[in-house]
Amino acid sequence: MPDKSSDLVQGTLDMLVLKTLALEPMHGHGISVRIEQMSKGVFRPNAGSLFLAIQRLQRDGLIDGEWKPTENNRRAKYYVLTQKGRKRLNSETQEWGRQAAAIARILEAS
């Protein structure tokens, strides 16, 4: 059954990935699981868009990837946040907060 995860705006997914990696370095699947966890099941990024986001972030120099063995002795690419990525995360979080507050204000207006 196709999952009813809400559609994430592209930029938002980037931000979430950054946040996830800010907590601890992780591989692609791990990021997906963690996002699902943290959002309590609201967001469930599909592999395609997740990988797109990861590649983009990598291209822009916001995260760095490295091949490492996993717990099960498999190989996976672990990503870590760079300095630039950290800065970007901060600014995006602020921006998001501003926008969310504004929207909330509008919605609550009577």
Added chain:
Amino acid sequence: MSFLRNISSGLRSLFRKEQVDRELDEELRAYQEMATDEKMKQGMSRKEALRAVRLEQGSPELTRQVLWSERWESLVEMCWQDLRFGLRMLRKSPGFTLVAVLTLALGVGVNTSIFSAFDSVALKPLPVKDAHDVVRLQRWFASGAMGDVQYDFSYPEYLYYRSQNHAFLGLIAASWPGQALATAPSGSETGSTAPHELLPLQCQLVSENYFSVLGIRMEFGQAFAGGEERAPVSNPVIVLSYPYWRGQLNGDREVIGKTLEVNGTSLTVIGVAPEDFIGTGNPPEVPDFWAPLEMQTKLEPQNDWLHEPSNQPLQIVGRLAPATSIDQAQAETEVLIRRFEQDHVEKDQTIGLTLHRATYFGVTDELWFRAFAAGLMAVVSLVLLVACVNLANMSLARGASRTKEIAMRLALGAGRGRLVRQLLTESMLLALMGGLAGLLFSLWATRLEWIGLVRLIHVLLGSRILVAPLTVDIRVLLYTLVVSLVSGVLFGLWPALQSSKASVSDALKAEGSGYGQPPSQSRFRSFLVGGQVAVSMVLLISAGLVLRGVAKAQGAKPGFETRSVFHLSFSLGNDPGKATILKRQIMARLQTLPEISEVALANRLPYAGTSTRPLLVEGNHATAKGVPHETLINYVSPTFFAALSIPVVRGRNFTPQEADANIPVAIVSEATARNAWPGEDPVGKRLKLDLRFDGKWKEFEVVGVARDVRFTNISRVDPAYVYLPGDPSQSNGLLIRSARSPRDTVAAIRTSLESFDRSLLPTLGFLSLDNFMHSQEFVPQAAAILTAILAFLAVALGAVGLYGVMAYVVTQRTREVGIRLALGASKSDVLRLLVRQGMLPVIGGAGCGLVLSAAVSGVLHAVLVSPGMPDLLFGVSSFDPAVYAGLTALLAGVGLLACAVPARRAMRVDPMIALRYE
């Protein structure tokens, strides 16, 4: 920083594609594994888990594709793909590719070679250091006189500007090239010339800072230092030019220190200029040697024109001081010239001064040059246009044959833009290949065309021009590139757009394109064919007319005596009054010699320049059509007509009194009389001439009519000629009529003058009028070369294009032909049908071409209004029926062949095979 990362990562995925893909695959698989593991933990079997994960994830291939298309390197890869595909397609149809490349090579090549000639002449800066800082001075007269005289300045003027200016780093003066009779440098092996033989050398007198301001380093020896001007007597030195040194002295390396004898003075060679220094131009002649200005009296003992204030024999060229703009310098120089004129009386006041960047051809902003250049460029652009139209047609045809392939691709999801881009890439490839071939072709052809062009310009300019070194520089390369690209777009865009419009259903329905073609497409193609035929027609007819004229020129006779008439020139000093007296005495002496039958004076010599004046004719017909408003004039002595054997057919000759007293009488040529007073006796009539271009008309009475001759241009009878009585002060040397050989005649003259005044002998010049005619031979040669090339191009391009298109169209209709044959039509019927339909646009185009040609001829004709202009058609009427009819037939014949040959080939195919043809 991230930009660099972007680039490097992009490059990596371009060149290490496999590795990058593998990594991505690995990552995706790892993801897959982990997700599967997780699902299995939730209780699914491995198989189910795998399936569920796959459903979620989607195809890894798709992911990879989406990732790929997001980045810039996909664009690069697409272009690369297009290129390779384009090359492959071109390789598949080698015939088309070859024809296309050749066509383009011709079109672009011709353009490039004309442009490089133009570049050498007008755009290339002088071959000196930092040429963009070097400017030439040009003055404007109150009388409105234009031409070479605008570049003349006097020596006192030059010295004044030099001392007073701040805007120039250095000002140099150069004289107009002059001739000096010299003996070869002593002791050198010249091979061809005997010692002590006098050779006329071209020399140019220049200021002593000439080479230093221009930044020229000598090939050997040194240039003039400061001292020569102060001590000319003790140390006469000269610098040789490279062509002279190489050519006449065989590159003698010991030439420094050797001397040249000119007029009894020994001139020491101190240096040889480098190979690429060909002087400062205007006129663009390379002198044989340069001498400092102050040596003028040594080279020409009779004259001291350097210090004559009214004499203006120098051109001034300057190098701008750093950080000075050309406008600033111009403003300052204008002030200087005004200040100078306050102290010196000028016979023709200078009202303005302009500075412009010095090019080798100084007169590139003159109207006739611009018109000539524009005309030439227009013609070659036409040729290129024909080539492009040709190619567009062929591309259209080719595109139509790929309808199925294109439709398939459209159906599979390719965007139209993508297809257009791919088709356009093919055209660009062809264009660039053609451009390259064209560049190579032009390198070879330019030499040939340049010779033809130089000869043509030679005649129009009337001076001796050395071939300027033609190099392919960056400007020419850029031009070729641009022209190629533009052509590529021109002939590629429309067919690309047309072809990509293919309707999917139609194409897939295996219908022969004979039916499936939209009528607009084939109509457009017919239109293109017709247009091409029209342009070819115009080129052909122009060429035909000129070639016909050339044929006529072979028999052209000047109408007056040239073999037994000689021009004697000598230098009589500065004082005009004294010179006139001397000349009379010389004339009297020479007249007594038994070898000489006539001695005459003339202001203008045949084929050596023109004097044209506005003319007003008196009488009833003064304002009628055909009455000349301009005429050529010549001041002549009464003996002129006898000397040149030009009979005075009505009225009488001038009397000696009239010549001396400047009485206002005139003798007109037959043509002038015919046009000005048709049907009336011109003797006794009056005419007015504006001799000084100042609006003041002087009246003359006609006393005689002279036979028509071709005095100014061998190509046409002078349309209007008025002879005025002239005295020795107005004449240019003497005309000597002698039945003896030139050697005997000149010997007699020398002997006679020796006892009269020895100092004249060194400056004697003696030439048969036949020599003057030689310059006129070049016109037909030049015209022949140029037009032959163009005509060949026109026919070649036209024929090839026609054939290509017709062949394609007929092939497409093979199925139709098969049906017709199967239904019982005879072969000849079908043949006639095909040919008739094919010839329709050809006939239409030919008709348009005829009309266009007539228009162009009319324009060319208008140019001939000025009586001094040479007639490139040599009197062939621009509506010559033989040419028109003949060439139309030729083109029609070519068109017929182009239609018939493919049609006949189609006939020979077995109807059964034709029916099944797709």
